[in-house]
Amino acid sequence: MSDNQPIYDSKVKKILERLKFKTRDEVAEEMKYKNWRSMDMYMRRKNFIYDSKEGQYISANKRVDKYNKDPKNYAPAKVVSIITAFEEENTDPKLVAKQEGFKDHKEMA
Secondary structure, three states: OOOOOOOOOHHHHHHHHHOOOOOHHHHHHHOOOOOHHHHHHHHHHOOEEEEOOOOEEEEHHHHHHHHOOOHHHOOOHHHHHHHHHHHOOOOOHHHHHHHOOOOOHHHHO
16 A cells, blocks of 8 residues: 555445545435544545545545746746755755845845
8 A cells, every 4th residue: 555546445435436426424424434533534544634625535646746846837936046046056945045135044044
């Protein structure tokens, strides 16, 4: 299970299907779990994680892919400019800090 591939058994498919129309609490009650946390533990053992934005379980390996993206795609503009400055060779951190409006390189850190 080190590759985090999701395991789609019949119970997982039922849970995923029911979550399209109901909350986690309602689905857990229907599936005869004590509460949604018990269902969550089952889904984690099957390599799924809950995405609160979607209200659905997603494959755990999708979450890993999300964090492997380039930070310049989602970071604030100031952070992107600092990262870009440090991509060049022989960059002086004190100079970058002054250019970005910090009083010194320690404040930038």
